[in-house]
Amino acid sequence: MNDPAGNDPNMLLERLAKSRFRASFHLGRYELSYLSEKGMDAVLAHAAEFIKARLAPTLPARDGRQTPLKGNPAFIAQHATGACCRSCLKKWQGYEKGIALGEDERNNILAVLHVWLVAEARRANLEWRDAAAQSELFQEFSSQ
Secondary structure, X not given: OOOOOOOOHHXXXXXXXXXXXXXXXXXXXXXXXXXXXXXXXXXXXXXXXHHHHHHOOXXXXXXXXXXXXXXXXXXXXXHHOOOOOHHHHHHXXXXXXXXXXXXXXXXXXXXXXXXXXXXXXXXXXXXXXXHHHHHHHHHHHHOO
């Protein structure tokens, strides 16, 4: 698995927390409601599609402006984790611009978004529509 910056998601999130700009991103009421209603799996599926279409190409269209600032929890997570454009992805996660991202790289980015979204859900004491399924998700990350 190619992880150029040598980051595990938690180490990267610790570095991002030191950035006033990145640390200022949190899920709002709408995004928390969306996450609660649709569930983590659906939001991560959206995020995977966004990463593949908007970040993974060698030269992404509208690079630097391709990730909205609201509307889907995945968008907020991308900004919070430095995965909103290829310049930020280079700075925070070490992925070079001008090189298409493969499946391993996309999965690394998705893992960071996942850990951030779980932390945000916990921070907000989110009540899940499908509480049983979400408790498995939290158990998976409780040891990290």
